[in-house]
Amino acid sequence: MVNAGNYRGSMNVTDALATSPNTAFAKLISQVGVGRAVDMAIKLGLRSYANPGTARDYNPDSNESLADFVKRQNLGSFTLGPIELNALELSNVAATLASGGVWCPPNPIDQLIDRNGNEVAVTTETCDQVVPAGLANTLANAMSKDAVGSGTAAGSAGAAGWDLPMSGKTGTTEAHRSAGFVGFTNRYAAANYIYDDSSSPTDLCSGPLRHCGSGDLYGGNEPSRTWFAAMKPIANNFGEVQLPPTDPRYVDGAPGSRVPSVAGLDVDAARQRLKDAGFQVADQTNSVNSSAKYGEVVGTSPSGQTIPGSIVTIQISNGIPPAPPPPPLPEDGGPPPPVGSQVVEIPGLPPITIPLLAPPPPAPPP
Structure with missing residues (x-):
């Protein structure tokens, strides 16, 4: 297993969530166990994984659930996202973390009004405290570095003028044929994917989004740009946005x-x-x-x-000094200047204009 990029040999979970090295999460699931990771994913919101028959794409003759299939195969790659999931369930996971570990069934109905303007009571399903609030809050804090500093979504956040605390995570498939971003605050959660839905998907490239022979689409490109561009206009519409406090029990271990x-x-x-x-x-x-x-x-x-x-x-x-690390992204220099824009259309929303950023200059030769 290799990383898409160069990373230092040792890092904490917060840095790993911000910079996305595959090997850190592969090691983590090897220590925690595949079964525990799958069970936690289901608790937080990937509920369809437990449905019978959901593993038929991998075993057509079986009525096995995806959860049981992953556990039986002991798929350590589960932590890297090789199995499909929908954006609604991914948003639901984020909403659980944003709500202090309380999982609620997704519901498209916010309010029901009759013809006379009177509110009609809507039966709601029960919400459950699936993980301790301290654990959810600490993880939300750990995920808050993705949009700042050297985080994989920092360029997108800066280009959108995002200045609020938030938690997020980018994701990219191995062949760059799809990428996504999930982000949340204490007020809202959303996720999006970009992928080729044709019968013969090919690699995708960024800036502008297009088919190409050697893909370079990452979650930190169009997916995170779309999220910040869509959420920026409504960011303050639901109350004060803030990060929850961490719980020392989960910080110290x-x-x-x-x-x-x-x-x-x-x-x-x-x-x-x-x-x-x-x-x-x-x-x-x-x-x-x-x-x-x-x-x-x-x-x-x-x-x-x-x-x-x-x-x-x-x-x-061994007495040999290590090679110097690459220079960090400037925190006070702002994002790279836009070199154009791209319009993304999402059903039910007005067109979203995403700035395209200039690629970073190549590193000097050693």
């Missing part, structure tokens, strides 16, 4: 899950500190590029939060 720092210790002392914290220590150390002197303990893998009692490998400097 379970007791015994934080790997202690061992940088600067000798190897024996580092091993003892890790064992005292309840972790197993790998027999072999790992040599890594570092500006520290040769042979010095510089860290561990994993570091930060991990599963209590798991195996930790001590990292030793």
